Amino acid sequence: MLEEQGLLDGGGAAQRVADPGTSLSREECRSLPQRQWGADRGYACMWREDYTFIYNRNSPTPTPGVQPVGRFHYIQEHELTTQWNNSAWTGKSAIHFYTGGVIGAATEALMSVSPVCSSSGAGCPVTGSGLSDVPVATNIDLETTFTVSNGTLATGAQVTNNATSKWVFTHPQTNPLRWNAPEARFPQVRCDRAASLTGQGCVIPAAEPIFDISSRGVQTHAQHIQRAQASGLPGVVNGVPLRRLVDPNAIQANRNSSCNRIPGPRAANTDCDEYPFASTYDGGASSGAVTRTYEDCNVAAGLSGGGSSIRVLDPDNIQNEGAGLSMCFINRQDNRSGGGYLSWFYRKQRLLDAETFYVN
Structure with missing residues (x-):
């Protein structure tokens, strides 16, 4: 029929x-x-x-x-x-x-x-x-x-x-x-x-956003993030995400336990860049024991104020060091522009405290 x-x-x-x-x-x-x-x-x-x-x-x-x-x-x-x-x-x-x-x-x-x-x-x-x-x-x-x-x-x-x-x-x-x-x-x-x-x-909160820094023209900042992720730190797309942190006191604590502990003097037109970002729960103060840098980053041999030494990695042969923190001296303009892009990303994606995101 x-x-x-x-x-x-x-x-x-x-x-x-x-x-x-x-x-x-x-x-x-x-x-x-x-x-x-x-x-x-x-x-x-x-x-x-x-x-x-x-x-x-x-x-x-x-x-x-x-x-x-x-x-x-x-x-x-x-x-x-x-x-x-x-x-x-x-x-x-x-x-x-x-x-x-x-x-x-x-x-x-x-x-x-x-x-x-x-x-x-x-x-x-x-x-x-x-x-x-x-x-x-x-x-x-x-x-x-x-x-x-x-x-x-x-x-x-x-x-x-x-x-x-x-x-x-x-x-x-x-x-x-x-x-x-x-x-x-x-x-x-x-x-x-x-x-x-x-x-x-x-x-749409179920969608985890991706912070695309690779296309922003901040080459030294993007390079440091890429190295840090290759060394085992979170934020890789399809991997373990980062979690946004909004408490200003906790953010400052992350900074104090990372780049603010590197002794000076510092080279002109450079800033210390840290990853994971201080504005995440994965940053400095809670990031773990393995602090790392790279042979061409000009970071001092140790951290001021006590704590573990910095592990210096070969940028051409980066191994997975597990959880921790990465620091590198990079171009000052790249670092500050990267921070501005991140703030805008938080705002446009309306990321609230502890919401997750990735970095490319």
């Missing part, structure tokens, strides 16, 4: 005449495995291929042997975009039908979609009315965009938003009248006005 109605092909698989278009903002989204969200702190996307069958029956549970009277074959696409300096964020849901993907009684169906948001705070009002009772037969590509607003947050406030988007098919002559397409649950969004950051904004 299904073959006669054209609902399945001779091999039992759904007919696929032509792939539909896309509404996703980023091309790489379609290379993701379907149903898997891909995200950074400011953008997430997902697509899924699905079928929805409609039945002429009186029970919402398909009865064995009962045949569908219509079928939809489509791709859903969903994405969300946050703003690091605004407590509002946007979502988008789209549906695209395959050529020949609306068959039988499905050609008389209507579609609706509406986003819903729940929040840990005072609510997350949604603007954007979605779509209501749009004829499927004449609308093979549809999308709707909505905005979630969190208003003005109090200082120190954090709220989490959970949004869901669901497409619903209705048919005027079948029973039941409504069929739900698989719903899309958007990744959780956190909006905050943290005291350690400027202003308010939203991010």
Whole structure:
């Protein structure tokens, strides 16, 4: 019966005449495995291929042997975009039908979609009315965009938003009248006005950001980080992440236990660079016993104020020394520019205390 109605092909698989278009903002989204969200702190996307069958029956549970009277074959696409300096964020849901993907009684169906948001705070009002009772037969590509607003947050406030988007098919002559397409649950969004950051904004907290210092033109700073990571220190992409530290007293303690213990005098136009950063829980004071430098770093033979000696490594043959701290004298401008880039990274990624990140 299904073959006669054209609902399945001779091999039992759904007919696929032509792939539909896309509404996703980023091309790489379609290379993701379907149903898997891909995200950074400011953008997430997902697509899924699905079928929805409609039945002429009186029970919402398909009865064995009962045949569908219509079928939809489509791709859903969903994405969300946050703003690091605004407590509002946007979502988008789209549906695209395959050529020949609306068959039988499905050609008389209507579609609706509406986003819903729940929040840990005072609510997350949604603007954007979605779509209501749009004829499927004449609308093979549809999308709707909505905005979630969190208003003005109090200082120190954090709220989490959970949004869901669901497409619903209705048919005027079948029973039941409504069929739900698989719903899309958007990744959780956190909006905050943290005291350690400027202003308010939203991010996707499940995404661990990458601080890309390699492309910033601070060559000696980037080189030191690369060496430090090669020697076994955390922060390598896909390895053990760093954890942001916001307590200024703890940050100063990290500095005092690292570069501030190297005796002078220091060469002109140089700064002592330390890794892991003092602004992480992995920095100086808690980094471990093995303090290291490199043959061309011009670091003194020992630390002032007691403590272990500095292990001097061959930069062309770096071995894994395990946990610890790395120091090197580098170009002053590189060091200070690198610090500025890191501060901006914290702000734009809205990294809160103990949140994790990587360094490239």
